[in-house]
Amino acid sequence: MEQQLKSNxxxxxxxxxxxxxxxxxxxxxxxxxxxxVCHTVVEWWKMAPMSARTIDPVHSNTWPTPxxxxxxxxxxxxxxxxxxxxxxxxxxxxIDNELLYIYDKQKSIQRLCCLVDKKxxxxxxxxxxxxxxxxxxxxxxxxxxxxxx
Numbered sequence: 618m619e620q621q622l623k624s625n626x627x628x629x630x631x632x633x634x635x636x637x638x639x640x641x642x643x644x645x646x647x648x649x650x651x652x653x654v655c656h657t658v659v660e661w662w663k664m665a666p667m668s669a670r671t672i673d674p675v676h677s678n679t680w681p682t683p684x685x686x687x688x689x690x691x692x693x694x695x696x697x698x699x700x701x702x703x704x705x706x707x708x709x710x711x712i713d714n715e716l717l718y719i720y721d722k723q724k725s726i727q728r729l730c731c732l733v734d735k736k737x738x739x740x741x742x743x744x745x746x747x748x749x750x751x752x753x754x755x756x757x758x759x760x761x762x763x764x765x766x
Contacts, residue, residue, distance in 0.1 A: 628665050632688040639687050639704070648709035655737045655746050658704050663744040665692040665700070672696045674729040675718050675757050677764050683707070695729040698740035702731040702761040710762065718757035721750065731761075 627638045642661060646654050671686075673679050674695040681689070683703035686696060698716060705714050715732045719741065731739040732749060741747040 628690070632690065635687045635690065636684060639683070643704050643708040646704075646708040648712060651712060651734045652737065652746070654705060654708065654712070655733050655739060658701050658708075659739055659744060659746060662697050662701050662704070665697060666690075667697075668693060670695070672699060672729075677716075677759050680764060682765075694740075694743075698729040698731045699764075701739045702764075705731070705733055706761045706765065714761040716757075716759050716761060716764065717749075717755045719753050720756055721753040723752065726753075 627635060630638070646657060648654055668691050671689075671691045671693040672681070672695050680699060681696075683700065686692070686700055686703075692700065702714055702716050705712055713734050715735075717730050717732055717738075718728070719730050720727045726741070728740065730741045733739060736748065738747040738749050741749075
């Protein structure tokens, strides 16, 4: 319960405190169980306060670093996927981690998602881990390591 309370209030702290807490959070992840990492990361990021669009989901050269994102304190539906991808990468950069821009005509969904270990889709359904549906169109994909470098 304390971890839950901490993740609820962190977003309203100063930039320095948010950055420090993000560092502690990612360093505390046990990356031996990738599903548990994904679940914990989704739970942490779903508490971020949402605002209007803060990133262009298909132009990765304009994306902020994780430190810039956390410092600004502004997050949108697409930047949550970016934050999740950054968190997994900096917790363990050997975990396969890719950002996908997905268009699902049937569900009227168009958003940036994070695919971890080629099987766990983060940010497709808010606050949940999904599988990549076979009938969606991926119009953009980029390895998180390529975004960082």
